[in-house]
Amino acid sequence: MAHPLQRQAEIVELSPVGAYHRLVLRAEDIAERVLPGHVVAVAVGGPDSAMLMRRAFFVHRADPDEQTLEIVFSEQGGSDQGRGTRELAQARVGGTLDIVAPLGNAFPVPNGPVxxxxxxxxxxxxxxxxxxxxxxxxxxxxxxxxxxxxxxxxxxxxxxxxxxxxxxxxxxxxxxxxxxxxxxxxxxxxxxxxxxxxxxxxxxxxxxxxxxxxxxxxxxxxxxVEETMACGVGICGVGTCLACVLPVVGDDGVSRFARACVEGPCFDGTRVRWDDIGTVPPDVEGAAAMDLGVTGAY
CATH class of the missing domain: 3.40.50.80 (Nucleotide-binding domain of ferredoxin-NADP reductase (FNR) module)
Structure with a gap:
């Protein structure tokens, strides 16, 4: 699990790259904590915006020497579709964005040659x-x-x-x-x-x-995984939206809903029940509570 920090990050660069946008942010003490597969959650729209939830993106590059993070995002298609990314695409170099990073569990990397x-x-x-x-x-x-x-x-x-x-x-x-x-x-x-x-x-x-x-x-x-993350920080652990959960088989053989933003986003592929994503399988631990509507909506 990462140890995230919240920062007001300076927008160093925002430029097109093919069909996508490349955003470079400078924030102290974050880049050295980032590993491949970690996520950054970005507040969009400003303090008076109706968009309360952060938008989460994979970190593309992290440069500890420059104290920068780089993300790449699309305004349409994929898990980051919507008003938030359109707003982000209008950000101005020299401005700031409120970010929390790094989040989630990174890819496991073998210690030796592979x-x-x-x-x-x-x-x-x-x-x-x-x-x-x-x-x-x-x-x-x-x-x-x-x-x-x-x-x-x-x-x-x-x-x-x-x-x-x-x-x-x-x-x-x-x-x-x-x-x-x-x-x-x-x-x-x-x-x-x-x-x-x-x-x-x-x-x-x-x-x-x-x-x-x-x-x-x-x-x-x-x-x-590219599950839509409503917050990026696991708020649903206290019983709210559960927007990014997916059924995952644990080491004990029991299936549970795992949050992409906390237990993920990187998973052993053989543990994920791919065909059941987006459903509430009755054999998943906690499924009965979800069927009763305990989770709320987002």
Whole structure:
């Protein structure tokens, strides 16, 4: 679990990057705490805004020397869709944003050399590049599969190619790389690099497919989920919205609802009940209370 701080962060840069926005923030003492897979929660709209809940984003880069955090976000599509990100896109360099970071549990990283395959759909690739750096620092090697509906919504292809020659790119419309879904070359890629672990980030459909393929090939699999986080700080632990929960099997074999913002966002893919996300399975501990409407609404 991260040890977050709340800061008034200076907006250093806000610029377009393909179909997305790149936001660089400067805040003291946070960057050195960030690990790949950690989240930053940003207050949007100002102190008088009706948007009470923060918007949560994966950290793309953290630079302790410059005391900066970088996030990448979309104004439409994905888990951060809506008024909040449209407001954020209008922020001005030199202004400030109230942030809390780092949040959540980061990706587990092997202590020694490993052959790792990193898979992402769209700008789900955001947390994977810092992860790739760590794996390489520990003597491992990385390969990427990056996909999107079209070339305009790919993110990080050039950066991936700086890290490794083993980069496969897919687009569903065939406008760049292999025509097809990002999961199309999964099994072949795992076998080709003799993968010891697979990391995936992006839509639930991608994470489910990656987990299924990795399980069949007996390869460890870790996933970063994109569940909508209403607060980013686990407020629902005291019985409010439960917006980002998903059913996860514990070490004791019991299924419980885990909060993406606290117990996640990075999970062992084999522990997540992908087909049951968005439902209240009767065998999940606490399901009866949820059916009675104890959680409220968001």
């Amino acid at each position: 052959s790792a395959l990193l898979v992402a759909g769209g700008h789900g690739s955001v947390p994977l590049f810092g992860l790739a750096d760590l794996i390489r620092e520990h003597g491992g090697s990385v390969s990427f599969i990056l996909g999107a509906p079209d070339a305009g919504r790919l993110f990080g292809v050039d950066r991936a190619k700086e890290l490794t020659p083993d980069v496969l790119v897919t687009t569903e419309d065939g406008s760049y790389g292999i025509r097809g879904h990002v999961t199309l070359p999964l099994a072949e890629a795992m076998k080709a690099i003799d993968a010891g672990v697979v990391y995936a980030s992006g839509p639930t459909s991608v994470l489910r497919a990656v987990t299924e393929t990795a399980t069949k090939l007996d390869v460890r699999c870790f996933t970063a």
